[in-house]
Amino acid sequence: MRVLASAPAKIILFGEHSVVYGKPAIAAAIDLRTYVWAEFNKNGRIRIEAKDIRVPGLTVSFSDKEIYFETDYGKAAEVLSYVREAINLVMEEAGQKKGVTVSITSQIPVGAGLGSSAAVAVATIGAVSRLLGLELTKEEVAKLGHKTELLVQGASSGIDPTVSAIGGFLYYEKGTFEELPAIELPIVVGYTGSSGSTKELVAKVRRSFEEMPEIITPILNSMGKLVEKAREVILADYDKELKFQLLGRLMNINHGLLDALGVSTKSxxxxxxxxxxxxxxxxxxxxxxxxxCMYALAPGKQSEVATAIKIAGGMPMITKISREGLRIEEVEE
Ligand SMILES: Nc1ncnc2c1ncn2[C@@H]1O[C@H](COP(=O)(O)OP(=O)(O)OP(=O)(O)O)[C@@H](O)[C@H]1O
Ligand SMILES: C[C@@](O)(CCO)CC(=O)[O-]
Ligand SMILES: [Mg+2]
Structure with missing residues (x-):
């Protein structure tokens, strides 16, 4: 038997980092996906084929006749830790340990703020649970995705796996979520081309919080308040123009506060x-x-903003909100 599952990337519209401290955040699934095939194998091992991820720590040496490869196994194992932990958690849940081969292809840039770790965890949990005959709801998959991130990162709010499993447009707070009405958001995502590790960035904010709680706490509180305000604006009966203007102002404030937390870069x-x-x-x-990545809200100006991002050295992507979260694409008996 073989199962193919897929799960989407996300953007956080408001509230990243402060959400780790129990504040609310707003996020949406977008139309880039990670695909995972899962099937039983005969050798009884867990085998992971990650087709488009760079494995650090590979050394190649060659003489006239031969090529030698040496891998830093620690680094290679670390890169695949989200997939490994996701498979272990599903096997624990199913009370079964079997030889399973998992094969991954992904459209989501890695370490780019678009939730590649959550999408790979959610799609793996979806495919392997179905293979083992476990009937999990999307909420249960989201919870296992959150556990996966906690095991690998040490800290995670759970927002990324929740949006990836459920899909759509969500207001998230401490493990619970509310679905927000679908509004057409004229956004442009800009990718700097460089990556950041969520585990390290969350740890960096934690260090500042511990060293200077009297300064960092009010920043996190402001972030929480602006997310509540953004939710009110999204739900209000304002015309689109006013809604976008208010949301834009809140985005700019949120960026300034993230910069104050030390998670921005010059690019x-x-x-x-x-x-x-x-x-x-x-x-x-x-x-x-x-x-x-960054994103911009640009009603009527999406192509101008995309061009400006390109000139400033970034890669623009015009994306749409994906209504669908985890999807079982194919089951071959
Ligand atoms: N296609 C993939 N195959 C296997 N592992 C992947 C894949 N994509 C992502 N990962 C795992 O996720 C890690 C990147 O996760 P990280 O949380 O640091 O960034 P992100 O999820 O892309 O961004 P953010 O958390 O800010 O949204 C990779 O180092 C790797 O361990
Ligand atoms: C930085 C963070 O807030 C969002 C990462 O997409 C981490 C988390 O919520 O788990
Ligand atoms: Mg991540």
């Missing part, structure tokens, strides 16, 4: 300012930062 801020100068109503980092 991210360059793309943010270039977008605003090209007419975006708001622009901010999305995801953990330290590289990766």
């Amino acid at each position: 991210l801020s360059d793309l943010v300012y270039a977008s605003r100068e090209a007419g975006a109503l708001g622009a901010k980092i999305t995801g953990a930062g330290g590289g990766g």
Whole structure:
């Protein structure tokens, strides 16, 4: 038997990092996906084929006749730790340990703030649980995805696996979520081309919080408040123009506060300012930062903003919200 599952990337519209401290955040699934095939194998081992991920720590040496490969096994194992922990958790849940081969292909840039870790965990949990005959709801998959992130990262709010499993547009707070009405958001995502590790960035914010709680706590509180305000604006009966203007202002404040937490970079801020100068109503980092992506809200100016992002050295992506979260694509008996 073989099962193919897929799960989407996400953008965090408001509230990354502060959500780890129990504040609310707003996120949406987007139309880039990770695909995972799972099937039984005969040798009884867990085998992971990650087709498009760079494995660090590979050394190649060659003489005239031969090529030698040496791998830093520690680093290679670390890169695949989200997939490994996801498989272990499903096997524990099913009370079965079997030889399973998992094969991954992904459209989501890695370490770019678009939730590649959550998508790979959710799609793996979806495929392996179905293979083992476990009937999990999307909420249960989200919870196992959250556990996976906790095991690998040490800290995670759970927002990324929840959005990836459920799909759509969500207001998330401490493990619970509310589905927000679908609104057409004229956004442009800008990718700096560099990456940041969520585990390290979350740890960096934690260090600042522990060293200077009297300064960092009010920043996190402001972030929480602006997310509540953004939810009110999204749900209010305002016309679109006013809604976008208010959301844009809140995005700009959120970016400034993320910069104050130390998770922006020059390239991210360059793309943010270039977008605003090209007419975006708001622009901010999305995801953990330290590289990766920003997004801009640019009604009527999406192509101008995309061009400005390109000129500033970034890669623009015009994406749509994906209504669908985890999807079982194929089951071959
Ligand atoms: N296609 C993939 N195959 C296997 N592992 C992957 C894949 N994509 C992502 N991962 C795992 O996720 C890690 C990156 O996760 P990380 O949380 O640091 O960034 P992100 O999820 O892309 O961004 P953010 O958490 O800010 O949204 C990779 O180092 C790897 O361990
Ligand atoms: C940085 C963070 O807030 C979002 C990463 O997409 C981490 C988390 O919520 O788990
Ligand atoms: Mg991640």
